[in-house]
Amino acid sequence: MNHDDVEALRRDSAAWRLLRADTAPLVLSFLGRVFVEQNVRSIAEPELVSLLDDELYALAERRDPAAPPLYPRTPKAYLDSWSSPDAGWLRKYYRPGSDEAHYDATPAVEKAVGWVASLSSRAFVGTESRLATVFDLLRQLARGTESDPEARLAELEARRAEIDAEIAQVRDGRVAVLDDAAQRDRYQQLTAMAAELLSDFREVEANFRALDRDMRERITGWDGAKGDLLEQVVGSRNAITDSDQGRSFHAFYDFLLSRERQEEFTELVTKVQGLDALGGGDRRLRRIHYDWLDAGEQTQATVRVLSEQLRRFLDDQVWVENRRVMDILRSIESNALTVRTLSPARDEVPFTAEIDGLGIDVVLPMERPLFRPRTHERIDSEHVEPGAVDFDTSILFEQVHVDPERLSTGVRRRLQRDGQVSLRDVVAEHPLEQGLAELVTYLSLEAPDFEVVVDAEHHDEVTWASGDVQRVATVPRVTFARVGGRTAAPPGEPTAPDHPAAPRGTSTTGTTSTDEETV
Structure with a gap:
């Protein structure tokens, strides 16, 4: 990253603007608790105003009454400011068929909250589990790209030997278990990755919205053929789905929809949460897979709504073009009726029109084909010889005729x-x-x-x-x-x-x- 990239981020990044804002503690604490920690994807304006009013009241109660107010504006004013284009921390929108505003946090809030949370010191920093994860990923890459059958068989046999040795140890009563430090290390990495997945869903949804906005701008300013426009629109709609991010998202969502996977995940989380070394663990992890499903469904619903809105937008464009064609036809008919009532001699109306010169097809007489008399073939049926190939003639007598x-x-x-x-x-x-x-x-x-x-x-x-x-x-x-x-x-x-x-x-x-x- 060079100087110009950092300067562009400082100027255009909504997350950077949030960190520099005077109200950053209020925005990060309030929006982080409501939208990030509770995994809220949509909340009505009256409910969010009420929650922010309670937050401001609680902050004012802890301050000296003689001191000037820390946040003097009304909750509604703060929400309008946070959702303005200059801030970009909240997305304000209206659901179809509703005149009540709703809010959702933008990916910039997720990034800022995650970065600020990483600044706090941690009593325990695990590294061993992440190193093991790195090795596992390297093994998956090496094994998944190996095309030599002999090498794959050798690798599978080595893994089977390791499993057989571990089975033999367990049968002998030697069971290797993770110590308390290793348990906390892996659990810390598990919770961090689970939280990152939720933030990824919000970013994928934002990418879909950005793609839809770009297509609307392209449709509005398009002056070419409709076929070319349709090809670009369909290609753009499939671009994010066929991209690496789109394929990974759909594969992850299909993985979550498996009932067996959900039951296995619930069983594993319940077992891990009961470990003594974790002290009960994070309560959010018990329902994290349900939060993933809700976030994925919200993203899918956004795609469906955007597709429906895009279809209506295209229908409106077609209606406008049809209306213009009808206006032109009515104008032609009106002018024709007006000209019909005029007289060339009296009104001096020239009933003539100029058209571009047309090419004349010149056909010379010698270019025409000469007459060719038809040849009449003479059919001689007097010397008919029977064929040499035998065939079944019984089918000729099997025709059904009802008298x-x-x-x-x-x-x-x-x-x-x-x-x-x-x-x-x-x-x-x-x-x-x-x-x-x-x-x-x-x-x-x-x-x-x-x-x-x-x-x-x-x-x-x-x-x-x-x-x-x-x-x-x-x-x-x-x-x-x-x-x-x-x-x-x-x-x-x-x-x-x-x-x-x-x-x-x-x-x-x-x-x-x-x-x-x-x-």
């Missing part, structure tokens, strides 16, 4: 005795020989001496045998009704006496469904 006249004849025979008859009775008297195709043909019969009436509100079942399988079709109730005084008899049969004609109906098409049941 509608045969089915109409069966219906007429039955209508000679009755004025109307149902399809189920006809099939019972003349069983289906060609299956579903014959049943569908019954539904489409047309004849001048009878009509097909379909009742869609009632259904009948029609059965037929197909080999060893009994098939059943559920169809709307179909009735064949005689038209006029008598029905023509089939050829070669006498005509039956008259019967009352059945009521006329409307012929519709029914839907059939088949169910198979093995006999």
Whole structure:
């Protein structure tokens, strides 16, 4: 880090401004307790004003009444000052559908609180656990990047030998446990890393907001094609997700969503918190994984809200462009109506327009293709020779053809005795020989001496045998009704006496469904 980098941080960093502020003790203690220690991600303005009022009152009670007030401004004024762009320590926003302001701490507060907390002296400074962590990370890097199978097998066998030796020691009654110093050392590192994870969530959320703000600025000032804009927007939305930080965040969040991992973490924390050398430990650590889940869900919710807001923003841009197109079209129509009522001779309106010169396509006569008469191929069918390849011709005789006249004849025979008859009775008297195709043909019969009436509100079942399988079709109730005084008899049969004609109906098409049941 050079001089210019430090100067830029001193000028632009919100955390640096916080450390230099006159109200830094109040900001660090109050915001650190409310947002950092209690892991609050959103709090309403009235509640935060009340908490700050209690804090200011408690500070005033400890001072000499004759001394001037240390913090003379109102709680609301302090919150407005801390959330202003000049400070940048609080983020003031309004939730969708609510007119009440909410606050959240910025990553600058997390950094400043963490740095100030690191300045206090510690009674115990552990180094051995961090050195072991460094070695573990080095081993993971070396093992995870090794592509030689022989080297990986040798390393795994060495680890198995170490585990076997440790198992043998435990079986002999020699159990190596951590002493009190080692326990406190590792526990100190554990709590520090757990707290850092919470601050990382707030910084990831801030990165998402910064990306969304940059995209809005780009959309507002864009004057190119929409396709290029959409490509840049989608690429920017995927940039943070596909980055190292984005992939690490999603992998960590998926890791937390595992129920087995949560139960294992709870069990391990409960066991560690009960160690005598830790004296009860940090109470926040008991629920730290729930705080991680809340922070991760808050970050995911922020991404969803930003995506929805961006979609509405793009919709508004499209609406504005469509409105402009409609205004141009109305202007053209209005001018056309105005010009139509004018006379060129009287109003001296030139009904002419100038356009750019167009290129003339010159086609010379010799460039055209010459006439080519069509050739007629003579087909000689007198000397047809059979092919030499054998093929199965039985499929040509397996085509299913249903004769509608045969089915109409069966219906007429039955209508000679009755004025109307149902399809189920006809099939019972003349069983289906060609299956579903014959049943569908019954539904489409047309004849001048009878009509097909379909009742869609009632259904009948029609059965037929197909080999060893009994098939059943559920169809709307179909009735064949005689038209006029008598029905023509089939050829070669006498005509039956008259019967009352059945009521006329409307012929519709029914839907059939088949169910198979093995006999």
